[in-house]
Amino acid sequence: MKKWSFITLLVIVLTLLPISQIEWNTKAETSQFALSQNEGFLHDAPKSETNIKDGPVISGGLMPKANRSYTYEPSFEDARKKTYIAAKNTALNNSIELLEDDYIGYTYIENQQQLSLGVAYSDIFFFSLSYPMKEKTMITDTDYHYDGSNATTQIFVESTSATVKTKAGTFQNVVILNYPNGSKLYLAKEYGIIRITDFEGNITTELIAVQ
Numbered sequence: 173m174k175k176w177s178f179i180t181l182l183v184i185v186l187t188l189l190p191i192s193q194i195e196w197n198t199k200a201e202t203s204q205f206a207l208s209q210n211e212g213f214l215h216d217a218p219k220s221e222t223n224i225k226d227g228p229v230i231s232g233g234l235m236p237k238a239n240r241s242y243t244y245e246p247s248f249e250d251a252r253k254k255t256y257i258a259a260k261n262t263a264l265n266n267s268i269e270l271l272e273d274d275y276i277g278y279t280y281i282e283n284q285q286q287l288s289l290g291v292a293y294s295d296i297f298f299f300s301l302s303y304p305m306k307e308k309t310m311i312t313d314t315d316y317h318y319d320g321s322n323a324t325t326q327i328f329v330e331s332t333s334a335t336v337k338t339k340a341g342t343f344q345n346v347v348i349l350n351y352p353n354g355s356k357l358y359l360a361k362e363y364g365i366i367r368i369t370d371f372e373g374n375i376t377t378e379l380i381a382v383q
Contacts, residue, residue: 202267219292230332231295233361236258236270239259242363243256243382255290261279265283266283269292270278278290282335285302286302287301292370300313301313306332307326307330307333310326327349330356341382345360355370367379
């Protein structure tokens with residue numbers, strides 16, 4: 173497994189600084205292939221008191237659909253508009269690439285236990301979120317280490333039934349995940365990430381077009 177130099181990691185982290193605002197974990201010691209085969213970890217947390225009505229339990233289907241283009245503004249990296257082409261990654265089971273250019277972009281990996289997102293063709297991951305996702309409960313974001321150990325962060329599932337309107341359209345049954353720092357991640361079936369907001373509610377990433 174490849175070890176990344178400090179300079180390489182620093183450049184990647186600085187390039188992807190806006191994406192780090194939702195407290196995604198950097199998993200520089202774990203290969204994407206190993207993670208795609210991992211069983212994952214589920215966390216049965218006590219229910220929290222909210223006014224959100226019960227929505228569907230989500231156990232998959234949150235990766236973008238292949239053979240489409242996804243345009244974000246702000247993008248994952250900065251305020252500029254960027255378009256990514258989605259395609260199946262033939263080297264990894266159950267994975268979809270979102271590429272801006274050859275080998276530049278992101279990789280989603282999904283199985284029955286978890287949904288993960290990382291930098292394409294690298295060992296760096298931003299999150300590994302456990303399934304199932306049920307409203308008003310906690311799930312885990314697992315950080316896998318090179319030595320086989322792991323650490324987890326508890327994420328609150330604010331909703332699995334939200335209706336969210338973006339420039340790309342109106343999405344139903346959106347999953348809203350609330351991170352400990354107050355930032356939020358919005359995921360839609362067959363589209364993946366449609367919005368990210370910071371702790372003040374400002375949009376830092378948003379899907380604006382799908383073709």
